[in-house]
Amino acid sequence: MKCPVSLIFVSLFDLIMNTFTLATGRQVEKNATHCVAVKSRGRWNHQWFKSDRGAQNELKRLRSYSADTIAYYDIQEFKLIKPNT
Numbered sequence: 001m002k003c004p005v006s007l008i009f010v011s012l013f014d015l016i017m018n019t020f021t022l023a024t025g026r027q028v029e030k031n032a033t034h035c036v037a038v039k040s041r042g043r044w045n046h047q048w049f050k051s052d053r054g055a056q057n058e059l060k061r062l063r064s065y066s067a068d069t070i071a072y073y074d075i076q077e078f079k080l081i082k083p084n085t
Helices: 005-014 052-063 067-071
Strands: 018-021 029-030 034-040 042-051 075-081
Touching: 034 052, 042 052, 052 075, 067 075
Parallel strands: none
Antiparallel strands: 018 029, 034 042, 034 075
């Protein structure tokens, strides 16, 4: 059974590991291309994405929060983190 070239490319893309410097200063290696860091209640949480579009959609969602939602979750800041070059 032959495997289409597009499936081979996607499989190889899934194996690519990138090094990120997190908002806390720690360096990690993840199978992702973008990270969105959210500081809430004094702690950083990181969400990992394999596409720029997914990360941009998450940022758009965070920007759309009302003042009440931001106060409820105590969101202090959020930012996009790209892999180290």
